Amino acid sequence: MISLALKMLIGNKASFIGVLFGIFLATLLISQQSAIFLGLIARSYRTITDIPLPSIWVMDPATESDDIVRGMPDGNLDSIRSIPGIAWAVPLNVVHIPLITQSGNYQIAQLYGIDDASLIGAPLDMLEGQIRDLHREGGIIVDIYSANGVLATKHSDGTKTPLQMGDELEINNHRAVVVGLCKITKGFYPQPIIFTGCSAFRRFNSFSINYLGFVIAKTAPDVDTQKVCDEINAYPGMKALTREQFKWLIVKTFLKTGILINFGLSVLLGFIVGFSIAGQIFYIMTLENIMYYALIKALGGTKNMILQMIVIQALIVGIIGFCLGIGATLLWGLAIRGTTLAFLFPWQLLLFTGCIVLLICILTAWLSIRRVLRTDPKALMGT
Amino acid sequence: MQQIAVRCRGIKKHYGEKENRVDALKEIDLDIERGKLTLLVGPSGSGKTTLLSIITTILTPDAGKLYLLGTNMGKIPDTERAEFCRKYLGIVFQSLFLIPTLTVVENIALPLIIAGESTNYSENKAMQLLEQMHLSDRSHSSPLSLSKGQQQRIAIARAMVNDSQILVCDEPTSALDEHSGLEIMALLREKVLDSSRAVLVVTHDQRTFPFADRIIYMNDGKIVLESKEKG
Numbered sequence: 001m002i003s004l005a006l007k008m009l010i011g012n013k014a015s016f017i018g019v020l021f022g023i024f025l026a027t028l029l030i031s032q033q034s035a036i037f038l039g040l041i042a043r044s045y046r047t048i049t050d051i052p053l054p055s056i057w058v059m060d061p062a063t064e065s066d067d068i069v070r071g072m073p074d075g076n077l078d079s080i081r082s083i084p085g086i087a088w089a090v091p092l093n094v095v096h097i098p099l100i101t102q103s104g105n106y107q108i109a110q111l112y113g114i115d116d117a118s119l120i121g122a123p124l125d126m127l128e129g130q131i132r133d134l135h136r137e138g139g140i141i142v143d144i145y146s147a148n149g150v151l152a153t154k155h156s157d158g159t160k161t162p163l164q165m166g167d168e169l170e171i172n173n174h175r176a177v178v179v180g181l182c183k184i185t186k187g188f189y190p191q192p193i194i195f196t197g198c199s200a201f202r203r204f205n206s207f208s209i210n211y212l213g214f215v216i217a218k219t220a221p222d223v224d225t226q227k228v229c230d231e232i233n234a235y236p237g238m239k240a241l242t243r244e245q246f247k248w249l250i251v252k253t254f255l256k257t258g259i260l261i262n263f264g265l266s267v268l269l270g271f272i273v274g275f276s277i278a279g280q281i282f283y284i285m286t287l288e289n290i291m292y293y294a295l296i297k298a299l300g301g302t303k304n305m306i307l308q309m310i311v312i313q314a315l316i317v318g319i320i321g322f323c324l325g326i327g328a329t330l331l332w333g334l335a336i337r338g339t340t341l342a343f344l345f346p347w348q349l350l351l352f353t354g355c356i357v358l359l360i361c362i363l364t365a366w367l368s369i370r371r372v373l374r375t376d377p378k379a380l381m382g383t
Numbered sequence: 384m385q386q387i388a389v390r391c392r393g394i395k396k397h398y399g400e401k402e403n404r405v406d407a408l409k410e411i412d413l414d415i416e417r418g419k420l421t422l423l424v425g426p427s428g429s430g431k432t433t434l435l436s437i438i439t440t441i442l443t444p445d446a447g448k449l450y451l452l453g454t455n456m457g458k459i460p461d462t463e464r465a466e467f468c469r470k471y472l473g474i475v476f477q478s479l480f481l482i483p484t485l486t487v488v489e490n491i492a493l494p495l496i497i498a499g500e501s502t503n504y505s506e507n508k509a510m511q512l513l514e515q516m517h518l519s520d521r522s523h524s525s526p527l528s529l530s531k532g533q534q535q536r537i538a539i540a541r542a543m544v545n546d547s548q549i550l551v552c553d554e555p556t557s558a559l560d561e562h563s564g565l566e567i568m569a570l571l572r573e574k575v576l577d578s579s580r581a582v583l584v585v586t587h588d589q590r591t592f593p594f595a596d597r598i599i600y601m602n603d604g605k606i607v608l609e610s611k612e613k614g
Contacts, residue, residue, distance in 0.1 A: 001496065001497075003502060004485070004489075004493070004496060007484050007485055007489070008482065008484050008485075010484075011483065011484020011485070012484060291478075291480055292480060292482045294480075295476075295480045295482070296493075296497060298439070298441060298474060298476075299469065299474075299493060299494045299497050300465045300466065300468050300469025300494065300497055300498065301465075301497045302462070302465060305497065376441075377441045378436060378441055378442060380441070380476050380478070380480060381432050381435065381436045381439075381441060381442075381476070381477075381553060
């Protein structure tokens, strides 16, 4: 019966390709738009991704992300260090700060001030230079994308020279020297990401002398991180979150922009377009074959047999269309690798898209099954 | 072996209700024997297709009893009836309904595949029939590429492939020219009919009459005349 169902499906090439195209389009739209959305979401919490060591992030209760940070008093660091179960705790300051490039362009950069002693929070993927060079006077590490992009020196003939080791920038009217170039996870905004030590950070950003952006901490082995967070939260003016909790807080803040609705609509559109095309053509294909289904009934075929045939047909186009759509999405992902476009394709997205495509197949098959089961072999007689 | 292949007793069938009611069959009593080619003839609306539909169990009678090979069809459940028809009944429809996306041999093998036989066995059996029909060279063609007469032969082969003991044909010559029509009737007489099989043909084509062992005339839902001698 499987081969019969397949031959009836593939035999009508135009309809087969039409249904396949519908499922392919739905898969492509759903998986690609979702991958872009997830890519953007992942960019929103890039700070947490790039600083994997701490298990606890402590901040002012008003802080909701690493973009807009309300400072805490310096003394909070000692309070956190004194809590049992804390293995270490270091400051991490983050601020948006103006800078002027060598060609005189004005930019707003995100400046990270990391602990001078431990250098925890420094970029993990150094392309040039050493992290310890941050101890040099005015030393900064710049992300490679900005070094090649907005921070590059622009010449009058339109060419660009990327920012290089030893080049100088003016950060908030203070001289800064590039001592390293690093690779980071791209952020949502295309602003330069700059790392420096806490002491240099205070010089660059004179408002932060007695304030802390974050305290990042690690709990000792076998210590319940949530319990330690609860203890920190008992202090006034501090909010302690685990790595995952802070990630979700940033995501929630990011979703307030309405981005989920926009991409959700794209996914819905993919579902509607895919179902409209696949469902309609599959139904027409079933109608074209309706007398043959009646024949199969007349020759002793059972309802279950016919049901199986239609389900197999819907699943076959579903599987092929899904594989083609996912393939196209992954190819697109490969093509945009290294560009500024966002793309993230976790296995859960494969499952999510698969479920929606399965739903399209079920609805498509259901439409046809309803019609076929109503077909009576009587229709074959006297025609 | 039961000599009577089909036995109808008091078969009634009507369509519509009240002022639209049409009595298509009015107490039909009929026996069809194995080894004989029986023609069921009559004008349009005489009830022959309705009777054929009841004999093939596609329609259920309002009243009366239908016995196929001695089994009362009204007494067995739907699933068993479908199984019974799959084993013992072969139908050649007026419009043939050869599936265009299947090859000739696959079309013939269809009843066996539906019955759950392996594709290999079913297609081998179909090939044997194709050889009998002198169409083995067209086994992998699309049925659409064949002439009407050849298509009719394929439909007959499909009805025979399950070694059906009752074979019914609905107007097998209606779409054929005289030569092809006579060829089909000769085929039914010489290759299809044997002592274990009953062949029932619904027709209004008088050219087919010389091939019959028995001709049953119907009019207005009743059997009005029966010729029991060949020719």
